[in-house]
Amino acid sequence: MNGLTDRNAETRAIVTGGAQGVGFAVAEALADEGCKALALVGRSREKGERAAAALAEKGVDAIFIAADVSSVADCRRAVDVALAHFGTVNALVNAAATSARGSLTDTGEELFDRIFATNVRGPFFLMQGVVRHLLERGAPGAIVNVLSMSAHAGQSFLAPYSASKGALMTLTKNVANAHRRSRIRCNAVLPGWMDTEGEAIVQATFHDAPADWLEKAEAAQPMGQLAKPAQLARLITYMLSPHSGVMTGSLVDYDQNVAGVVGE
Structure with missing residues (x-):
């Protein structure tokens, strides 16, 4: 392997939110770096099939799986479909999320549950499916969760969203710790305004x-x-690749504003 060339050649990845934004930028970056097997997960079949077709033009075996990550059944089906198609999967990027607004005082039960189902429960069961597969094979793998700088606190109108990203932040470290001896790495990026x-x-x-x-x-x-998706994507693909070595349990702020700095 030389530089970026082929550093993800053996990667077989599931990317949620893969039809647009950060998810598609990650898929494109993986393709540029030699990845030949990509499963894009998203809700819009039209966008997803268009994204998969664009990757296929680059020589990638790309499939689109229509799924809503807020549904546990859909998450399990997405992993099963990817495994049935590729035979094995060794990378997962949880980029799909909702950033619906809500403060402590005006958030209702339905909104709260929808945010946590999408931003926490979905990634949990996607990771569960991929990690179980890797453990059964005795194979290494890598997971990257896309969080947010809001996980540090967040604006007042992002109370449940910030809480959900904080929960996924803790889950990232928990998974990293639980499976490091199986060479399954789990890291996260925390982008600012994108x-x-x-x-x-x-x-x-x-x-x-x-x-x-x-x-x-x-x-x-x-x-x-x-922050631009194509810029963030290269950090994510690095974290997925063997070049990131033993890196696990890391939470990387990706922002031009430094958390904790006030009045500058």
Whole structure:
């Protein structure tokens, strides 16, 4: 292996949220680095099949699995379908999530349950399926969970979302500790404000953002941009690859604002 070339050549990965945003950026980066087997999991069949077709043009055996990660049955089926198609899977990226708004005082039971089902329960059972498979084979593997800087605290209108990412943060470390002697690594990235299709929808839906919201938001950032999926993706693929060595249980902040710094 040389540099980025073929460093993920033996990777057979499941990527949730793989039809767009961070998930698809990860899939593209994996393909560029030599990965030949990718299962994209998402809700939109149209977007998912289009994404899989784009990867197939790069020589990847890419499949789309229509599934809602808030459903345990769908999570289990997604792992089963990927295993049936590829024979084995040794990598998982949990990128699918909901960032629905809600504060402590205005969040109802239904919203709370939906956020935790998508952001915590889904990743839990996806990891369970992949880890069980790896343990049965006695094979190593790698998992990367996509969290958020909101896991450190979060804004007042993100109470259940922040709590869900905090729960997944603890789960990441728990899984890393439980399975490190089986050479199954589990790490997480915590991105800050990102420029994604989903964020554009959130800004329009919840914040009445004007058409030029991105330009204004980026102008106000220390580094003059929001984090880009293609940039974050390379960190994630590194964490999946053998080049990251013994790295496990790590929570990597991916932001231009430093957690804990006040008034600067």
